[in-house]
Amino acid sequence: MVQLQRPAYAYMNGQLTPWDDAKIHVGAEALIRGVSVFEGIKGYWKHDGSVLNLLALRAHYERLVRSTRFLYLPFTVTYEEFEASCRTLVRELMVPDRDLWLRTTVFAVEGYWGEQTVTDLVITCYNQDKKRPEPMDIGISTWQRAGDVALPARIKSAANYQMSRLARIEGRRQGYDDMILLNAFGRVSEATGSCVLMVRNGRVVTLPATEGCLESITVNIVEILCLRLGIAFERRPVDRTELTVADEICLAGTLMELGRVRNLESRPLPATTPVLDRISDEFWRIVRGELSDPAVTLTPV
Ligand code: PMP
Numbered sequence: 554m555v556q557l558q559r560p561a562y563a564y565m566n567g568q569l570t571p572w573d574d575a576k577i578h579v580g581a582e583a584l585i586r587g588v589s590v591f592e593g594i595k596g597y598w599k600h601d602g603s604v605l606n607l608l609a610l611r612a613h614y615e616r617l618v619r620s621t622r623f624l625y626l627p628f629t630v631t632y633e634e635f636e637a638s639c640r641t642l643v644r645e646l647m648v649p650d651r652d653l654w655l656r657t658t659v660f661a662v663e664g665y666w667g668e669q670t671v672t673d674l675v676i677t678c679y680n681q682d683k684k685r686p687e688p689m690d691i692g693i694s695t696w697q698r699a700g701d702v703a704l705p706a707r708i709k710s711a712a713n714y715q716m717s718r719l720a721r722i723e724g725r726r727q728g729y730d731d732m733i734l735l736n737a738f739g740r741v742s743e744a745t746g747s748c749v750l751m752v753r754n755g756r757v758v759t760l761p762a763t764e765g766c767l768e769s770i771t772v773n774i775v776e777i778l779c780l781r782l783g784i785a786f787e788r789r790p791v792d793r794t795e796l797t798v799a800d801e802i803c804l805a806g807t808l809m810e811l812g813r814v815r816n817l818e819s820r821p822l823p824a825t826t827p828v829l830d831r832i833s834d835e836f837w838r839i840v841r842g843e844l845s846d847p848a849v850t851l852t853p854v
Contacts, residue, residue, distance in 0.1 A: 564642040564676035575675070582670070583660035587712040590620035593807045596643060596653035596854065598683065599842040605647050606851035608807075608840055610636060612770045613657070620708045621659055626672050628659055635674070636852065642678050643854045651680040654808060658711075685837065686812035689804070691744070692729035693793065693818055694720035698742035698765040706742065706765045717745035731804060731812075733796070736765040741791045747806030748772050749791075751799035752828045756785040759805075764790055771805040777848045778835045784828060801826040803833075811836055 563575035582588045592613040596605050614635045621628035630638075639655055647653060656677045664670030696716045698706060704713050716734065724732035724745075733749060736742040741749055742765035750759045750772065757779055762768045779786035796802065800823060802814035811833045813826055838844040842851060 588661035591658040688815035689730040694732040747804040747809035752801035
């Protein structure tokens with residue numbers, strides 16, 4: 554059974570709100586038509602425990618703004634206000650020795666088919682163990698990622714997660730930890746809540762957003778790390794069969810971090826992941842503040 558956390562507070566209507574009072578009306582378009590967009594943001598304690606940093610906060614804010622713009626959601630919160638709101642909640646809920654995951658959601662709390670829309674920025678925050686992801690067994694779902702003219706993957710809207718949810722249910726029944734969804738052309742798009750990276754002949758390959766995946770902030774960080782480490786990095790379409798013959802595979806995302814794939818559809822991958830290990834070690838050194846890179850920003854709380 555999943556243990557759902559019930560933090561003491563959420564942030565809504567511009568203020569800290571006790572968890573049990575953080576409610577949205579049944580008439581809200583956010584519920585009736587699933588109109589909301591969101592970001593997941595990670596908070597990492599520095600290696601010496603001196604400060605908790607939010608990773609790539611501005612990049613998340615900017616993608617949130619892009620999502621609101623696409624769905625005609627009025628959203629006037631500035632970056633400074635957004636940062637201050639996150640900080641207010643995190644300061645209340647952070648505990649030593651546990652990292653954090655923030656969900657910042659813009660809900661359409663009022664409106665009718667895009668008219669008279671009113672939004673609210675709601676933030677929830679959950680504690681997380683400070684550990685790297687375990688290797689995973691992954692399947693390929695019978696459900697497809699919708700195309701750009703249906704539910705655009707570039708936008709991080711709650712409605713996009715219907716197929717991810719079905720894919721997870723499907724995968725759980727088959728004993729898989731997560732599932733990869735293909736696009737309408739039968740090529741790899743993304744996993745249920747993360748992007749796909751593979752290594753072939755020492756090169757890191759990932760999908761462009763045009764294959765039906767989110768413009769991932771974690772993948773952008775991996776691109777920077779590859780540059781630092783002198784590892785070739787490319788974005789191009791990947792057939793399902795090419796993925797099954799990859800040398801190394803991992804899933805990449807804010808919450809997933811860099812999760813190594815051990816088996817793909819019950820086919821074991823090679824036991825060692827030399828390229829991904831180098832990237833992953835560098836990633837952890839940066840998010841824990843042991844190394845810095847001007848292109849990867851950490852915002853202290
Ligand atoms: N795809 C989906 C469907 C996701 O939910 C996520 C997580 N936000 C990602 C990819 C990875 O994106 P990011 O690295 O920006 O978290």
